[in-house]
Amino acid sequence: MGISERKEREKQEMRRRILDVAMNMFLVDGYEKTSLRNIAEKIEYSPATIYLYFKDKDELFYEVQKDAFQKLNEVFAQHVTATEPLARLRQICHTYVQFGIANPELYDLMFIIRAPMNVVEEKEMWDNGTDAFDFLVQTLTACIEQKLIKYTDPMIAALSVWSMGHGLISLNVRCRIKVMQMCDEDVANSINLSIEEFLRVISTP
Amino acid sequence: MGISERKEREKQEMRRRILDVAMNMFLVDGYEKTSLRNIAEKIEYSPATIYLYFKDKDELFYEVQKDAFQKLNEVFAQHVTATEPLARLRQICHTYVQFGIANPELYDLMFIIRAPMNVVEEKEMWDNGTDAFDFLVQTLTACIEQKLIKYTDPMIAALSVWSMGHGLISLNVRCRIKVMQMCDEDVANSINLSIEEFLRVISTP
DNA sequence: CAAATATACTGAACACTGTTCATGAAATGC
């Protein structure tokens, strides 16, 4: 049956089109402005049509999040080039934080916003973030094996590094670093300094 | 003029009543369910009345956030009792994280949600979080003076400790730790372990 | 090819949200 195959392909193309438009609206206008109605208007379909391709807003946003993580993974692949584990760790940290600062709206969707995680509630795991996290665990395992850092458990180390990076970005993205009187440049500087200090501090003497 | 004083007092009482109801709704039902209409219904006034006491939703939420930070400060005063700086730091970290885990909806309002920070945009500083942050800086300054930790700059140290704590809580609150297959108990355990390891790692030998 | 069926899509409605404003009622000042 060539027809049902074409139908299936067209359905997938429509899904992709919706996802691409949604991703673009996220990047350009941010989360707040990315409504189902706005997406529908941009693809020139009725809002109800979106529900033929996604169960609800959460499921749609979960798929956009998946694409966002692919972007992050690509950035990792591009910027994390060192072979020495500690140098890799440093590259991972800076690449991650830079990605967050450069794409605050996308970072929102990936790590801060509640919406897309409702579909995970029923699931057993959050598979969108797995690859990036595994990438970090792998590097940290190498660091620990070569006794380059003071941590002993790769999982705890990964959770700590990630929390530190996420903490820095999300406090900044959500304007909570304004407790210290600083200009934007100072803030960016402090974030980078915090990463450097953290790496120095966790390294074995 | 006794009358205008009474009027002023009544206005403040009404403000307090709105804030208390809002705080309670946050604690019981969470951010999503705390709408101006729901608050208005609970105080048995029209939604429009709230605008006679607050400029908009953001300003109201900013005041509730202020109360939330007072709660946090009280918890600090209650649980951070040690005199030795490093012991104090440990107590601060655990108290903070425990507060976040125990009051996820309030933590949302204080550190994650965008809404109340819009009023800060025009302001020069975010004064709600100042006391808690200064408290941390003070303890870290003592730690550095006594050469108990490897950090040299109290500001950078405070930003790092805070980011670590906030990262752990917010990743958990927003279900992002589900990348690792773990039950809730394991997660809570990993968070505590991460804090202990961080404190161990940053301490001078 | 025509009729019956299956698929794709939409307009309108529902129940929400924050916000504004003219209108009305009550308390205060003179």
Added chain:
DNA sequence: GCATTTCATGAACAGTGTTCAGTATATTTG
């Protein structure tokens, strides 16, 4: 007692996610 200020509201506006009966098109069947 009358004028004025203060306080509160109903109704409306523009927006949100979501559902569903109904329609138009495309495909399958007789």
